[in-house]
Amino acid sequence: MSSFTLREPPPVHAPRAGRTRRQRHPLTLAVATLVAIVVLLPIATVIIIALSGTGADWPHLARYVLPQSLLTTVVLLFLVALGSGVTGVGCAWLVVAYDFPLRRTFAWALVLPLAVPPYLSAYAYGEFFHYVGPVQTALRALFGFERSTDYWFPEIRSTPGAAIVMSSVTFPYVYLTARVVFIMQGRNIADVARTLGAGPARVFRRVLVPVARPAIVAGLALVLMETLNDIGAVEFLGVRTLTLSVYSTWLNRGSLEGAAQIAIVMLFFVLGLLFAEQAARRKQRFHSARATQMKARPPRIPLSGWRAAAACAIATFPVLAGFGIPLAVFGRYALNRLHQFAEPALGEALATSVVIAFATAMLAVGVALLLLYAVQVARSSMMHLLVRFATIGYALPGTILGLGLMISLARFDNFFDALARDYAGFSTGLLLTGSATAVVLACSIRFLALAEGAIRAGMEKLPPNLDEAARSLGRSAPRSAATVLLPLLQPAILTAAILVFVDTVKELSATILLRPFGFNTLATYVYENASRGAPEEGAVAALVIIATSIVPVILLSRPLMRDRDA
Template identity: 75%
Template sequence: MTASSASTPRSLPRIRGERHIAALVGSVIVVLAVLLPVATILLVAVSGTSEEWPHLLRYVLPQSLGTTLALLLFVAAGTSVIGVGCAWLVVAYDFPLRRLLAWALVLPLAVPPYLAAYAFGEFFHYVGPLQSALRALFGFTNSRDYWFPDIRSTWGAALVITSVTFPYVYLTARVVFLMQGRNIADVARTLGARPWRVFFRILLPVARPAIVAGLALVMMETLNDIGAVEYLGVRTLTLSVYSTWLNRGSLEGAAQIAAVMLVIVFLLLSAEQWARRQQRFHAARGTQMHVRPPRITLSGGRGLAAAGALSLPILLGFGIPLFVFGRYVMRRLYQFADPQVLQAFLTSVAVASVTAVLTVLLALLLINAIRLRRRPATLLLVRLASIGYALPGTILGLGLLLSLAWIDNTVDGFSRSFAGFSTGLILTGTAASIVIACTIRFLALAESAIRSGLEKLPPNLDQAARSLGKTANQSALTILLPLLKPAILTAGILVFVDTVKELSATILLRPFGFRTLATHVYENASRGAVEDGAVAALLIIATAIVPVILLSRPLMGDRNT
């Protein structure tokens, strides 16, 4: 989900007769904290010297912007074809291993793009298993005897990101194919329309809004990535922010590039919002099926071909990373006892745990504010608080670094003036900055998960508790909160895992010597030793599989899907 997906909870009862100013004040503070990095980026970009813009316009933006737009276009096309095609095959046809493949198509979500890039770089390398097998099979002796595409290119980065993000489109398209337009599709078939004509002329137009929403998520993930594009040598806007700040020492220039990225984010959010409105339009007029229509059975060679077509994206997005890192780990089992790996693991667990607890508490605060003050202003505040999920980690990290530095300098100046001592850096360059960044970025994730659980509860629970003499807070603590434990646990797991995987903001904000599993893999890949980070990479993938299993459990449990 993204910031724009925070909608009005239909089942939240409005509690009348009490103003609950504290809930509103708490929501305002959360929103200000979320918007502070964005406001800082824009302020620094506008106040920067005019000397930066000519350099950026001549040497940086044309190439970086062109490469970013090309990468977004390639990834959007690839994820559309793979995600929609896989969803249609799973929904419309029956073939060997269909149910297993329908679930396995979600597994690539467990692999972050930067890990996929490292694995693809090793797998497709000249001395990697694929080219080595080709030389052995055809008798080639060196690279001049045959042509092989270079994975370190824009198309290579597009292949990597597409292979691990297509499930976003697959899931949204699959739901729409199952729930929308099934009666009209059956009518079209009875009138003699062939399956492919029904797909292109009826089901695909109905699913278009959901596909656009899924693509918006994919493109925001693409814009957020820094590890994959840096490793593959693709200069995007995200990488330009990082290099302009560190290599040229220009915070103003980095902020100005980040401002350009904010424009792209705004356009993506607008496209997703439009898609969701269109999706609600279709949902109000779509047809629902309570009985699953018969699938077309594919047997023999056609059934095997369908199973093979679905297996290919699974092998690319999940199989290759698992094979590459698994092979390295089997040769380096001793690294499980490596002090650096253990330190990175414990640091990741600590940061992710604190972030998960803090994020869930803030999400509960926002949801309770809506419950107590269900007014347009409160709903707007919650929507603004959810915008952090749409911000690329590089933008969030840079904006937070500048804003936290200003806060630290202000506190230190005040302490020097009135207390006579220096407080130093309290937030900047500490683990607290990483916790704050991840909390801002994943707050929407936690709020959405808890809100979904709350909307499943009967809407009259609050009124019943109030009629028995309970106050609003007593009702929340003794009735709603216990019932929401599964949703709260799910929200905490999702935030925990995404924090463990997070790289873009961490490499900008981490203090000296601070190492998580993600940065441990990144550091080894940066010096050309991907194999030394294999244990950490597998730990990240193993952790990320947990929410994937939670997400895909209905796909395995429902035989009608």
Template identity: 65%
Template sequence: MTARAHPAEGGGVPPVRTVAPGRNYGALAPALVAAAIALVPIAVVIGIALSGDGSDWPHLVRNVLPQATGATLLLLVLVAAGTASIGVTSAWMVVAYDFPFRKVLAWVLVLPLAVPPYLAAYAFAEFLHFSGPVQSAFRALTGHVTPRDYWFPEIRSTYGAAIVLSMVLYPYVYLTSRVVFIMQGRHIGDAARTLGAAPLKVLWAVLLPVARPAIVAGVALVLMETLNDIGASKYLGVPTLTYSVYTTWLNRGSLEGAAQIAVLMLIIVFAVLMMEKWARRQQRFHVGRGSQMNARPPRVKLTGARAALATLATAAPVFCGFGIPLYVFGDYASRRLYQLTEPDLLDALVNSVIVATSAALITVFVALLLIHAARLDKSRPVAAVTRLAMIGYALPGTVLGLGLLFTLAFIDNSIDAWMRDMFGVSTGLIFTGSAAAVVLVCSIRFLALAEGAVRGGIEKLPPHIDEAARCLGRSPTRSATTVLLPLLRPAVFTAAVLVFVDTVKELSATILLRPFGFNTLATSVFEDASRGVPEDGAMAALAIIATAVIPVVLLSGALTRDRDANL
């Protein structure tokens, strides 16, 4: 309903339009469509898991699930412990102490995010191999000749995989912890110091309990990425649930068995989300910026051996998570410069760019629709449906890929059956096994990433800026496109770049849905590693890392910049 204010006599006051409260079905429609697209693959996976005759279940229970579940849970526990210890310690070091290269290390600690776990696994395996630089240097120092002469830790194990994943995923915890230490530490940390508490005691007894929600949120993201991984676990010989979905479907030809394992993964994901929500229960903190930010006492100045140890300890995660992959693949690539002109690499690069660009455009467009819908209709149904549309980011790519594959196959078969009945023509597979399927699954998976970036930009704008335009007679759509969208260009660009990079790195869903003969940079590296020659994928690996470095640096600057704190 529209209410019009009558202009005063003799005046030229334009009519003022106000929107009466009520359900805006035009806003609800795009949210419902996005939520349905995200939820249908999940529902399909659950349906297939329940529809089987149970013939595969004895084999799964006896031979697959015990080992896969045990390996997955152990890997999750080890990676959670590793990333929490590295991330929290690194964040505390750069916030509480002053030592050489601290300012540089404060942002380069985020660089391992640019390295996908599967690339890190290939690099660590080669770096620590018998013929690699570590063991070669060890033999040169000790005089040993063969592997039987000495013991060396095995990287191809669950513990080795946990180390590799921890080294590239700890920045999730580092970023969230560092922000809390900066903000909260200025108040309660100062109070503890005035009472004579040492910095380590302040960290353990005061700041860690306060930072627990942020730490758990970062660890939850780490666990999602760990559960989603397929390349690192396969290469390092860890039979995780994700890899079991892949092998049960392709090697045993059991769709029902793969779906049943996928449902078990959904249960684990749900448990992780509940853990994160439980950790944040009744946790409310507010910290104002301004003069209080400048009141922070100086960092503890470290000198001599303590300063050197602090620098080395803080630089070690960067060296392991970013330096080793860059060294290994850079060394291999320097001896394979001819690959720069090979058609296979160029095709993989073009395919990656096309898929990533398409996914970025789709996710940004849908994110803008969802945010616009939430601004038009602030009711609980719209908010709930919008949150459901974001569920893809919390799910392993293997689960989404499996569910989407069955969904598209059903659509293709329905179209083919209808065309046969009506026109006697077979259409075959239209969507299944196509590049469009890869774009769609990446769009579902990374929609939350785009929505978060755009929402972060819109929250910085005045809350009623578009309503002012609507009061002057512009429609909601026109006010959004002419007022909000131009102001949101930086946030939209950031969202598109983040989705682009994550799509370039994506492997678990792409490897299930890609057409035959269709390789991206990620699948190209995966195929070379599967054949036992990861060095042949060095150029593709460097292209992935180079693509990811730019937005990771931008993200680091945006999240860690604090001019008031003189960081």
């Protein structure tokens, strides 16, 4: 009887404790709700603007703008997906399954193109394959041609040319995801298939590619979202995509309603990519070998002679195309413009980029920590859903985000100005619209998912009940988070801050739309020179962007030197 009495209270008070926990942290729910609203507000604003107008521009858009832009976008996405998929999957299997000279170097070097933003790659390719560029100059010297009419040369300023440019810097997304699958189970499955009499080509086509399909789809979703977000490369190459149509319809035609309607069409593409990526993740399953079997992994197939030379050439070409050409082009121009390092305009652009990127990194990391802490203390499906909405900004093209955020901030400024006029007798003017704060807010919304993902990965490595153990010793929830969780999460927090910082330095689409007059970052500094037909004048700034972007590439590349850590 006494033992029954001692055991009775826990089931009675357990649910009450759960309700108390949820009631004791209403601030976490409020913070997560506010962040989700801020992230979704630009989307809602674009939809409202698109549906609430007079529709006067729609006939023109439907007849002259959308058909061509839609077709161009679909063709570009298909070609980029094809190029990135073939290059990424092929290189991933090459460095995993075969042993050849410099294989370990190629394993991480194939990630280097991620350090080059697509718009910088487009400027470099435009100069590299220009009539007076090194390729056509060497071609004329070799065959004795004197004029451009004497020979045919492919036009880089075209949709296929833009696809080559985009694929050259986005294939590492597919390479990284496919390589993980091949490392974890690819060689074992391939050896089993070969013992049944299947040849190497059939094994790769019938066994390995189907196994890696979910990972490949997830990587391609990132590639296509990056392609949809780009505006600098397609504008420079003269490819009229939906993204460029939003920009030109708003600024050149002065039709905000028309730009919002085109943005709605882009949202359908984004939703489709998100659905495909999530479906791929649900189907992604791995069979992990036991720890005692890790060292017994089947050896790679050694290559020698012309096969080894061919493997080196195959692995070298994507690195040169995605990283070597931009570095060579901008490096050559920068050597003749070293005086630009002392120019005030470049110094101001660099300082602005650093300040904006630092503020964005601090804001995104701080909000990500609050969201993850809210999930941990609330432990409810509602909180998980709110955090999901709060981190959807990374899937939004910068053009849509900038358009929606500018309209939202303008209405907020007008509303606040009207209140100040009515009740205080003075005008506040525009507080947020066309300010550096708007740029920081847009970048924070877009890159919050990066910070949240990096910190969440660090939290998942900690013991699951660490916070509860600290609180059982008398620590309050905030004190437990500050003294126990934060010190242990410092590496993950630093990684998140670096990722957000670098992506903010590279961001162009949202910055162009939201920046104040006379406001230049490194990205817009290069963009303005390219828009004037002089990308070489932004060579020094381009090299600074690439050098900055190498930092996260190094973080990604270090584990690739060892298969077990990849």
